[in-house]
Every structure is written in C-alpha cells, then in structure tokens.
Amino acid sequence: MMATPSNILNELNGMRAHLSATDGKIADVILAKPQAVVNMTISQLASQAEVSDASVSRFCKNINLHGFHELKIALARVAEDQDSYYQEITPDDLQQSLRSIGVNKKAEIDGTLGMNDTTTVSGILDMLQNASVIQVAAAGGTFPVAADAVYKFNQLGYLAFADSVWDSAVGQTMNLPRGSVLMVISNSGETADLIKQMQVARARGVQIIAITNRRDSPIGQAADWCMLTAVRQRILESEYYFSRVSAMTAVEALFLLLLARDKDRLTHIKAHEDIVARTKV
16 A cells, blocks of 8 residues: 555555546546645545545545645645656647657666565565476556566576467466466456465465565555555547556566576576577578
8 A cells, every 4th residue: 555655656656547536536536636736625625626625534544645735745745746747648749749658668767666665575586596497477458568678587587488278378387397486467456366376376475576566555554575566558538548668667677686696697698698699691
C-alpha cells in the first residue's frame, strides 16, 4: 500500500485504473493539478471532484494515508516537479506531443529507478544470483519484456526461459527444479493466469519476484519480492494506463546491477556476442 510514498503521483498513476468511480474523480483532480491541491481545503478538493468531504477522507484511507493532511504533505514533496505531471498528447501539435511523450517516458524511468528501496533491490538480486533456473512469465502486450529479460539473463550466464503460451508456461512451472525463481511481470498485477502460475510455483517451493505497478495487487502481495514500476502513459484520453518502458527499465536495471556485482560475467556476454556476430553477413 501507499505508506510514506516516495512519489505519490507515481502511486496514483499506477492505481488509477483500479479505483472506484468516486475515488477516480478525486485522483483525476489531484493528478491534473497537484500543486493547487496542496493549497486546497478538503471542501475545495471535494467541490473540484464533485464529491463529498467524507468521500475525500475515505479516499485518503483507501490509499493507505491517515488523512487529508498527510495527502497534502505527500503532494508537497513532488508538486513542484513538473516532470511528475502527465503530459497530454494530441494530434494537433505533433512536435509538442513528441515532447510530451518524452516527458512521460522520462517520468516512468525516473520513477521506476527511484521508488524501490535498497532492501528490495538487494533481495531481488540475491534471489536471481542464487537461482538454479529463472522462469519469466508475462501475458499479452507485456510478454516482450519477459523475452527481453530472458535474453539478458542468459547473456549473463543464468539459465532463463519464458513461453508466450500460458498452457506451456504453467507446465514448465510444474517442472521447475529446487532453487528456481519465477519472475512475474504484470502492469496491473491482476492477471488471473499469472496468479494461478504463481500458486503452482509456490506449491513447489519456488521463490517469486514480481515486477508490477501496484504493490497492493494480488501479484504484488503474493511475491517474495516486489519491484515497483512507475506508469504515466494513458492510451488516448481513457483511464487505461500502459507502458512497457517502465518494466523494461526495471529489467535493464537488474541486468546492469547483476553485472556490477560480478564483472566476470562480462566474459559470458562477450562470448555470446561473438557467437551471434559470426552469424551476421
């Protein structure tokens, strides 16, 4: 949940699609003008969101804050950082839209790299370093991130695999040997197939890493370690948020940190690159 968030805007963007209609109206006002909300009373925010004062109080508790005052403190920490705001994209000004996309993607990268504490990252690195096998699972549009993770982990010398067909993937999970790790990548943290796959892995004593936008999601809560990703990109004007950039950033960071821990693995990367290079014309 959101106790003492490093960036409340990252947290709200990540959970926006899963909020109730009333909480969503309040979140939209906050995300649109966080700096203004810092100076609002609870009644002013309620009026802007067209909800009751009590709804704002419930909203704060629903995102695991003690109350409206704590919300304002959390917003004050980040409200002046314009890069934290979502930048709109329209077809009317392509150059401005490209700049907006750049700001949104930078916010996703910076948020992802900044919102995970040292204990969490170290725990994930330890688990990966000691894994006998790494299975990476993802669904739908997120699967390319899993494929990228498999490529990177194998380059480092760790045996890793993934399968885009869930029936095959869960069958592989059923055969994971002792000491294996299952890494689950999910924006929403609510994909039913992935949750079932985690249950199969847990029954076999397999350790689980989650990479997701929401720590409070079923996938985030069921994992041994959860690495959070920041999301900014909306699809058109909808409430649907999706981005592979933040998940790719998390994988890239783990790859580089594993290499920094054991520079001898660079030899394995060079050997792989040499083999691949010989296949090119």
